[in-house]
Amino acid sequence: MPATENIYLPKTAVLDRVISEIHEVKTFYWHFEESAEQTAFKHFRPGQFAQVSLFGVGEFPTSLPPSPTEDETFFTVRQVGSCTSALHHLNPGDKFAVRGPYGNGFPMEQYYGRNLIFVAGGIGLIPLRSCIVYALKNREKYERIQIFHGAKTPGELMYVPKLHEWEQTPGVECHLTVDRAGDNWTGNVGVVGSLFKKPGVQVPVENTIAFVCGPPIMFRFVIKDLLGMGFHERNIISTLERYMKCGVGKCGHCCIGVAYVCVDGPVFTYEQIKRLGEDI
Numbered sequence: 001m002p003a004t005e006n007i008y009l010p011k012t013a014v015l016d017r018v019i020s021e022i023h024e025v026k027t028f029y030w031h032f033e034e035s036a037e038q039t040a041f042k043h044f045r046p047g048q049f050a051q052v053s054l055f056g057v058g059e060f061p062t063s064l065p066p067s068p069t070e071d072e073t074f075f076t077v078r079q080v081g082s083c084t085s086a087l088h089h090l091n092p093g094d095k096f097a098v099r100g101p102y103g104n105g106f107p108m109e110q111y112y113g114r115n116l117i118f119v120a121g122g123i124g125l126i127p128l129r130s131c132i133v134y135a136l137k138n139r140e141k142y143e144r145i146q147i148f149h150g151a152k153t154p155g156e157l158m159y160v161p162k163l164h165e166w167e168q169t170p171g172v173e174c175h176l177t178v179d180r181a182g183d184n185w186t187g188n189v190g191v192v193g194s195l196f197k198k199p200g201v202q203v204p205v206e207n208t209i210a211f212v213c214g215p216p217i218m219f220r221f222v223i224k225d226l227l228g229m230g231f232h233e234r235n236i237i238s239t240l241e242r243y244m245k246c247g248v249g250k251c252g253h254c255c256i257g258v259a260y261v262c263v264d265g266p267v268f269t270y271e272q273i274k275r276l277g278e279d280i
């Protein structure tokens with residue numbers, strides 16, 4: 001990067017298409033206006049994030065759900081306030097801006113030769129999608145791969161076509177559950193941790209990394225389950241969401257104790273989260 005380049009200057013992006021995932025959550029496919037920017041951005045790691053600017057409204061951080069092994073770039077965003085609503089109101093062809101990728105990401109290469117279990121509650125599957133697709137693209141580098149995804153209702157399961165694909169993929173175990181079943185749901189009913197005890201499910205603890213993302217209540221219960229099964233705190237890994245402004249370690253908005261979530265995270269092991277004194 002030239003010494004004079006402004007690190008806060010986002011690059012213009014164009015919206016290609018929008019897919020509705022669940023209530024108030026949509027996936028936005030986009031590309032950078034300049035192809036060189038697109039090429040440079042493709043080197044992100046699973047678990048990193050980007051800052052998205054909506055002209056005249058503001059900027060917000062969002063995860064990168066695609067794997068770097070995929071061709072398309074997209075975000076999956078829940079409409080909660082001013083910026084996310086502005087994004088939800090864009091149409092294909094409209095412009096916005098992106099800077100990043102930022103943050104540490106999941107150290108997927110460090111986990112070669114390990115079992116991977118992915119535990120996602122609701123939109124917690126957004127950051128984990130990237131790791132799962134990456135791990136499956138590099139399938140021979142990992143041992144067992146298990147996916148556990150839970151939602152309140154069947155209509156709130158995320159990335160449904162991808163879930164079906166994973167259910168059909170040899171060498172992957174994909175287990176789904178909902179808190180409240182509808183008429184057409186024949187699968188498991190219960191919290192996501194109930195899947196660990198389902199007949200036929202055997203979660204390996206030795207040599208296993210557990211990726212856990214979801215709302216705080218789900219996180220607390222899943223951590224309790226995993227620790228009870230014998231997982232070491234350093235083998236449980238997650239992402240922290242904090243208010244962010246700069247995203248690059250300058251403003252201090254995201255600090256937890258000595259850690260800057262935007263540069264030291266957002267990915268932390270549970271051992272690190274506890275050491276930071278973070279109450280999830």
Ligand SMILES: Cc1cc2nc3c(=O)[nH]c(=O)nc-3n(C[C@H](O)[C@H](O)[C@H](O)COP(=O)(O)OP(=O)(O)OC[C@H]3O[C@@H](n4cnc5c(N)ncnc54)[C@H](O)[C@@H]3O)c2cc1C
Binds near residue numbers: 049058078080081266
């Ligand atoms: C690293 C990171 C990755 C994220 N990835 C995603 C993602 O993939 N998809 C997604 O939908 N969202 C994601 N978020 C959350 C997203 O950044 C916020 O929802 C967004 O900033 C809200 O902006 P807004 O202008 O629409 O809302 P605002 O108008 O700023 O706020 C609306 C409401 O949301 C609350 N809020 C805003 N930001 C946060 C936050 N960071 N933590 C807790 N509460 C907040 C406010 O207190 C307020 O109640 C991520 C956040 C971080 C830090």
Ligand code: FES
Binds near residue numbers: 244261
């Ligand atoms: S968001 Fe500014 S230091 Fe992290």
